[in-house]
Amino acid sequence: MDTGGSGGGARYRGLVVRKWTADPAAVVLVLHGGSERGLRRPSRLFNAPGLRMRPFVRAVARATAGQRVALAEVRYRHRGWNGERADAARDAADALAELAGRTGGAPVVLIGHSMGGRAALRVAGEPNVVGTVALAPWCPPGEPVDGLDGSRLVFLHAEADRITSPAESLRMAGQARDAGAEVCRFVLPGGDHAMLRQAATWHALTTRAVCGLLGLGALPAPVKEAFAQPAGVRDGLDLPAGPAAGTGRVRA
Template identity: 35%
Template sequence: MTAEARLLPVRVPRAPVGVVVVLHGGGGRGEDTAVSPLQPSVLRMIPVAWRLARAGGGTLAVYRLLNSRRGWDRGLNPLGDVRWALDQIGDRHRDLPVGLVGHSLGGRAALLSSAEPAVRSVVALAPWVQPGDAATVAPHGCRIMVVHGTEDRVSDLRRTVRVIEALRRTTPVGLVLVTGGNHSMLRRRGRFEGLTADFVAATMLDRSPREQAVRDVLDGAARVDV
């Protein structure tokens, strides 16, 4: 168990052109509960991180962030851990653009951190958003894609739609709905991971998207169904 945030390297090439930080989810388990590297919400993001590393083709440094504590409440949330991670990235990879990929609570943290100066790309997977979140996000030059399963019973899809509608008044953001996808993203896993890797490669490496859904989002689509 860890009581402090940790930044775990997945793949760090010698001369990367960008950095991606992968943020896990995981609800609270009582007050001040530490994160276990073996909890399912943490383990679920390992294949996502490796998919991103492969998509980077030796040009993206990929790290996983382990939060200092589980859950999210008024006095304790992952945003401080994300800021700490961005500071660490700045020290290690000065002036490189950063992409954030987060799931559930990590998806919310990625969205709310999109205004950080180094952040250029955000993928929020099944984000556990709250109604007022759009008012706190003011990214500049950051591209955002939200991916949500239609069968998610943990993160409220209706709330996600409302937050995205509010965000689109000032921010380029698109929603990709994965038909039949659930919160863990194990059902239709390949779609979740493929969309994520393709969007990150397109926005961080200026590559042409392979996925039509990603191309549609980057062209300004508000919602795409896959």
């Protein structure tokens, strides 16, 4: 429902609000996937990339219950990235500006999948963004890392993903660290781009990262260690998904 509050109210133009609270202290903004090209508007009735993110929204909502944390999704104008137009990144920047106006500049954590991961990384250095979780992000060669100095980035990628390249996301993670970002990258076995086969692991890792980035819980120790590594260091950049990485049950 597109409302400005839990009981209804002002309609958002660039956002789909999933959870709101009076005077939000923080916001989690979700960006779903899309396609390389496509000028049609995503369907509001059946949008498979958007539906894919609903379990993540529910998991984060459960983990932040009782906190003044709002959850929203970016509403794209177009299905595709569309080359130099970078439509999804433009929509993400507009959504952040809208949230800043609505919340007075509350901190934001981004969760983006595939094309949405690319868009999230493009705006990760924007004011008020305090962390980004990029799920199987699309990171083609030449993707900019300027402006990521001081950003906190968590990548998750299945090692045999055939839709978006794990090697390219690893390269970008390293370049982002070189640019001054705090970065880690979880590697999951298999090639599940849709995040269905190991859903519990995807959801738990994402939720723990979001809560840690918002300061609502501790970041898993391997993430803190990876974040502490200086530019030019590749040790500790890749983390295996497992119990030591904090993939246990999230709070219901």
